[in-house]
Amino acid sequence: MRERVIIIGAGPVGLCLALALAREGIASVIIEALTAENFLDQVPRAGTNHPATLEMYDRIGLYERLEPRGLVAPLFQYWEREGQELVVEFDHALLRDVTKFPYVLQCERIKIVEEALAMAQENPLCEVLMGTEFTGFEQDADGVRAFAVHQDERIVLDGRYIVSAEGARSIVRKELGIEFEGFTYPDRTLNIEVAYDFKKHGYADRNYISDPVEWSNLFHWKGPPDRWRVHFPTGEHEDPDELSRPEALQGRLQRFLPRDQPYDIIGSNLYTVHQRVAQTFRKGRAILAGDSAHVNSPIGGMGLNSGVHDAFNLAEKLALIFRREAEASELDRYARQRRHIAVQHTQAQTIRNKKLLAEKDPAVRQKNKDDLRRTAEDPALALQFLLRTSLITSVREAAKID
Numbered sequence: 114m115r116e117r118v119i120i121i122g123a124g125p126v127g128l129c130l131a132l133a134l135a136r137e138g139i140a141s142v143i144i145e146a147l148t149a150e151n152f153l154d155q156v157p158r159a160g161t162n163h164p165a166t167l168e169m170y171d172r173i174g175l176y177e178r179l180e181p182r183g184l185v186a187p188l189f190q191y192w193e194r195e196g197q198e199l200v201v202e203f204d205h206a207l208l209r210d211v212t213k214f215p216y217v218l219q220c221e222r223i224k225i226v227e228e229a230l231a232m233a234q235e236n237p238l239c240e241v242l243m244g245t246e247f248t249g250f251e252q253d254a255d256g257v258r259a260f261a262v263h264q265d266e267r268i269v270l271d272g273r274y275i276v277s278a279e280g281a282r283s284i285v286r287k288e289l290g291i292e293f294e295g296f297t298y299p300d301r302t303l304n305i306e307v308a309y310d311f312k313k314h315g316y317a318d319r320n321y322i323s324d325p326v327e328w329s330n331l332f333h334w335k336g337p338p339d340r341w342r343v344h345f346p347t348g349e350h351e352d353p354d355e356l357s358r359p360e361a362l363q364g365r366l367q368r369f370l371p372r373d374q375p376y377d378i379i380g381s382n383l384y385t386v387h388q389r390v391a392q393t394f395r396k397g398r399a400i401l402a403g404d405s406a407h408v409n410s411p412i413g414g415m416g417l418n419s420g421v422h423d424a425f426n427l428a429e430k431l432a433l434i435f436r437r438e439a440e441a442s443e444l445d446r447y448a449r450q451r452r453h454i455a456v457q458h459t460q461a462q463t464i465r466n467k468k469l470l471a472e473k474d475p476a477v478r479q480k481n482k483d484d485l486r487r488t489a490e491d492p493a494l495a496l497q498f499l500l501r502t503s504l505i506t507s508v509r510e511a512a513k514i515d
């Protein structure tokens with residue numbers, strides 16, 4: 114079984130990689146710790162899928178399964194919390210000559226992995242081992258050997274390459290001694306899920322709300338029942354139990370948008386935000402992709418998207434190698450291209466996004482607003498802006514790197 118790729122993790126990155134490889138006729142085996150019973154119990158996460166990513170889903174037939182489960186959202190807005198001022202609105206329709214998908218699809222990670230897992234399980238070239246915990250691996254000149262545990266039994270799997278799509282805690286990255294360079298924000302982000310129609314107040318499906326004290330993101334998700342996700346910053350030393358008390362959550366929402374009735378809160382979670390990129394994405398036959406290679410703040414919705422872009426870029430290169438049309442060094446190109454994007458685009462942009470929303474200096478805040486308005490009003494600037502936020506620019510730029 115040397116002629117296959119071993120993929121660790123059935124997250125969006127691992128599953129897209131397996132499906133993209135299968136499209137090229139390449140077999141893979143996916144090792145996933147979660148079982149068929151608890152796979153869908155994962156906490157809510159990513160959900161904004163940008164145009165460049167929708168094009169990739171479309172290539173493997175995933176888009177048509179996701180669209181009915183998500184919201185087609187052409188508009189997004191920037192707001193100022195004080196006075197509930199709509200600063201500016203961008204419309205992806207400006208991209209209609211550039212992409213088949215001039216909108217984002219609001220479709221949560223859990224729905225993506227549910228559909229992609231079903232597709233992988235139906236595909237004879239993808240073997241999926243659920244309930245199997247990857248524990249380590251070794252490699253030599255001819256291939257890789259992965260070790261895992263399934264129902265207390267140790268199993269050994271052979272393959273030609275191993276791809277770590279196991280998320281930020283990647284065992285592969287640690288075993289290879291690859292530094293995860295960057296920093297962790299001291300404050301955490303509180304996510305509250307609420308059933309309330311914010312559109313009544315003029316909000317779009319995606320909103321970035323700036324405030325010097327309590328910035329937020331406000332996103333709409335398809336139900337039933339429809340839900341909205343609101344992100345708030347929290348103090349570095351605030352007690353997690355205190356922050357998550359129902360009255361505390363209600364208080365935050367009421368301060369954000371006062372109502373004479375309580376909000377119907379569906380759930381909440383608190384998470385730590387890291388900005389980190391692995392020093393290299395490849396060592397020999399072991400390759401990092403997605404969160405195991407880079408993690409970032411969710412402001413701008415770039416983590417899942419850029420991970421999926423890694424998967425498609427990598428599948429293309431592995432296909433060339435398996436067909437003997439390229440040397441193994443083609444994988445260094447993958448590493449150069451995708452690491453460049455992780456550092457220069459994803460990290461740089463997400464750090465800027467947070468700074469923009471949380472800016473405290475009134476003069477800088479005013480300048481930010483003026484810049485956003487000037488960009489939205491000028492069609493050429495707006496097009497450049499949307500090409501960047503929709504991640505089309507980063508895919509084009511990566512392709513030019515040798």
Ligand SMILES: Cc1cc2nc3c(=O)[nH]c(=O)nc-3n(C[C@H](O)[C@H](O)[C@H](O)COP(=O)(O)OP(=O)(O)OC[C@H]3O[C@@H](n4cnc5c(N)ncnc54)[C@H](O)[C@@H]3O)c2cc1C
Nearest residue numbers: 122124125126146159160247280403404414415416417418
């Ligand atoms: C609150 C929140 C909101 C977000 N919003 C967005 C957004 O709007 N847009 C966006 O682009 N990104 C967003 N992100 C980031 C996004 O969720 C991640 O970037 C994305 O899920 C990474 O995909 P992945 O496949 O690399 O890893 P993961 O999704 O983490 O999947 C890893 C898989 O590997 C499995 N695994 C782990 N260890 C092992 C092991 N030892 N053995 C076997 N299996 C293992 C796990 O069970 C899991 O199934 C958000 C993140 C958070 C926390």
